[in-house]
Amino acid sequence: MNKLAVLEGLLFVVGDDGITLENIxxxxxxxxxxxxxxxxxxxxxxEKESHGIRISFLANSFKLTTKKEHNVYYQKLIKxxxxxxxxxxxxxxxxxxxxxxxxxxxxxxxxRGVSSSFMIRKLVSKDLIKVSGKSDLPGKPHLYKTTNQFxxxxxxxxxxxxxxxxLGTDEDEEIDLYLSNYKENN
Amino acid sequence: MNLNINDFSGPxxxxxxxxxxxxxxxxxIDLKIVIDEYIDFIDSLDRNDLDKKxxxxxxxxxxxxLKSKLLLGFDNEEEDSEYExxxxxxxxxxxxEYEKYKNISEEFQKLEENRQDYFTKIxxxxxxxxxxxxxxxxMEIKALIEAFVDIQKRIDFKxxxxxxxxxxxxxxxxxxxxxKNILKEKRKIEFSHLFEDNSKEELVVTFLSxxxxxKSNEVKLSQAKNFSKIYIEVLDxx
Numbered sequence: 001m002n003k004l005a006v007l008e009g010l011l012f013v014v015g016d017d018g019i020t021l022e023n024i025x026x027x028x029x030x031x032x033x034x035x036x037x038x039x040x041x042x043x044x045x046x047e048k049e050s051h052g053i054r055i056s057f058l059a060n061s062f063k064l065t066t067k068k069e070h071n072v073y074y075q076k077l078i079k080x081x082x083x084x085x086x087x088x089x090x091x092x093x094x095x096x097x098x099x100x101x102x103x104x105x106x107x108x109x110x111x112r113g114v115s116s117s118f119m120i121r122k123l124v125s126k127d128l129i130k131v132s133g134k135s136d137l138p139g140k141p142h143l144y145k146t147t148n149q150f151x152x153x154x155x156x157x158x159x160x161x162x163x164x165x166x167l168g169t170d171e172d173e174e175i176d177l178y179l180s181n182y183k184e185n186n
Numbered sequence: 187m188n189l190n191i192n193d194f195s196g197p198x199x200x201x202x203x204x205x206x207x208x209x210x211x212x213x214x215i216d217l218k219i220v221i222d223e224y225i226d227f228i229d230s231l232d233r234n235d236l237d238k239k240x241x242x243x244x245x246x247x248x249x250x251x252l253k254s255k256l257l258l259g260f261d262n263e264e265e266d267s268e269y270e271x272x273x274x275x276x277x278x279x280x281x282x283e284y285e286k287y288k289n290i291s292e293e294f295q296k297l298e299e300n301r302q303d304y305f306t307k308i309x310x311x312x313x314x315x316x317x318x319x320x321x322x323x324x325m326e327i328k329a330l331i332e333a334f335v336d337i338q339k340r341i342d343f344k345x346x347x348x349x350x351x352x353x354x355x356x357x358x359x360x361x362x363x364x365x366k367n368i369l370k371e372k373r374k375i376e377f378s379h380l381f382e383d384n385s386k387e388e389l390v391v392t393f394l395s396x397x398x399x400x401k402s403n404e405v406k407l408s409q410a411k412n413f414s415k416i417y418i419e420v421l422d423x424x
Contacts, residue, residue, distance in 0.1 A: 015309035056304070063306050071303040085298055089195040091291035099290070110270065111283060114196030114241050154294060155301035163293040165286055 003028055007038050011055065011064045016152070018061030059151035060158050093119045094128060094150070098162055102132045102143035120144065128153060189227060191238050197245035198284040200224065205281060212282065217274045218256065221249045252277065356388055361395040369405065369420035377407065377416035 006028060010019055019027075024035045039055065039062065046054045056065040066074060086094070093116050096108050108116045123129045124144075132145040151158065194200040204220050205212055228246045231239050248271045256274070271277050365380060380392055396418065399405040409416045 013310040013312065016306040017309045056306075065304045065306045068300070068303040074305060085295070085302070087195075088291065091294050091298075092195055092287055095287045095291045095294055099287075111287065112196050113198035113201075113245055113280065113284065153301060154297035156297070163290055163297075165290045 003030065003034075004038055004042055007042055011042075011062060014061075014063070016063060018058060018063040018152075020061045024062070056155075057157045058155060059148040063152075089116075089119055090123060093123060094146070097123075097129055097144050098146050098150070098159075099165060101145035102135075103145075104135050104137065104141040104143060106141060108144075191231060191235075191242070195288075197224075197242045198281060199288065200227065200242070201245070201277075202281055202285055202288065212278060217277055218253065221253050224249055249277075356391045358391055358395050358398060361391050362399055365392075365395055365399065365418075366404065366420070369418070374417055374419040377418050380418070 007024065010024065010027060021032065021035055021039075024030075024039070025032060028035065028038075030038070043055045045051065052066060052070060053064050054067055056063050058065075089112075092112055093108055096111050097103055100107065100111075105117060105120055108120070120129070124131070127147055127149040129144050129150065130147050131142045133143045134140040135143050146159070150156075151161075156162065189200070189203075194203065201220065201224060204223050205215055208215050225246055228239070228242055231242075233239075248269055251269050252271050252274070255272070271280065368375065368380075377396075380396070381389055396405065396407075400407060403421055406419045406421050407416055408419065
């Protein structure tokens with residue numbers, strides 16, 4: 001049997017659930033090298049201009065998606081062209097959670113200087129974040145983290161692909177030092 | 187200054203805007219001026235728009251607290267735990283920290299936009315390949331029948347039963363005969379014995395029967411004194 005054809009079928013069947021490399025290996029009973037070779041071969045085939053779909057690696061799994069450049073045609077299918085995007089506040093909350101997870105709601109509030117409970121509830125219901133446990137702080141508040149859906153929503157292959165941001169505490173200390181020097185010089 | 191509260195995602199966003207407007211490094215900005223501007227802005231808001239306004243009031247109180255501290259010349263030696271911002275440095279750090287997330291959220295917006303340009307599909311339904319499907323089906327049908335029989339039983343059980351409640355009619359004639367029979371044997375009994383364990387209706391009938399028996403001189407009632415026991419006795423006057 002042509003394993004390449006089976007792999008193509010597999011990708012079709014799993015849809016937006018996607019399939020992990022591990023799962024491909026187990027299903028096709030092949031080793032990792034073979035699995036990667038098949039994926040690459042299929043990928044190259046799809047990348048040709050005569051194909052409308054491609055293999056994307058999102059949220060740690062392989063998925064068939066349409067091609068970005070064909071976007072205009074798909075949008076004609078949708079009756080309301082206005083795209084449904086997240087608000088600035090929602091993006092801020094998501095960004096804070098993404099870089100500090102797991103994190104309590106109070107901490108998010110502190111960083112934004114405004115209450116985020118409504119926004120957090122909204123993001124949980126959109127499956128972009130979820131409760132990952134409870135903090136040891138008084139009252140045992142929920143800890144939140146981002147989901148696989150979050151990664152897919154932003155087209156990220158894994159959490160390591162988050163846009164780089166300088167958040168290190170080292171830098172904060174540098175600022176403090178700078179400020180105190182500044183004061184002394186006055 | 188003509189600012190609309192809806193343009194900002196929160197108090198820090200507003201502060202960041204006010205700082206940035208000065209177009210100099212945040213470290214060179216006189217925060218006292220920013221604080222004044224912020225408080226002016228809060229004052230300019232519609233008094234009735236409490237929902238929006240209240241989000242900005244906590245920060246306003248933090249800023250007023252900080253400003254009064256600065257005016258009075260208190261240094262930041264003693265930290266007031268009730269306030270998050272105890273020095274200009276705290277405020278600066280808070281704004282800088284916030285700016286990082288605000289900037290990165292713009293990145294996320296681009297990513298979001300990008301990802302919305304291509305599509306995937308929902309997974310195929312593979313349930314028909316589940317190995318135990320048939321077995322499950324048979325079991326389910328059996329369980330279904332059992333459940334139905336169960337329900338039938340329960341309905342039967344719950345259905346109101348048609349029963350007839352016969353009202354026992356007690357006639358005075360019967361009662362008179364009954365009393366006379368007792369007296370024939372015992373000759374004289376306590377009046378109250380005739381009224382034991384009886385329904386209200388029966389009590390009335392018994393009482394009426396005794397009165398009738400008295401009237402026809404068939405029995406005699408006697409009482410030694412007030413509130414003592416009453417006795418009823420048969421009279422043989424036939």
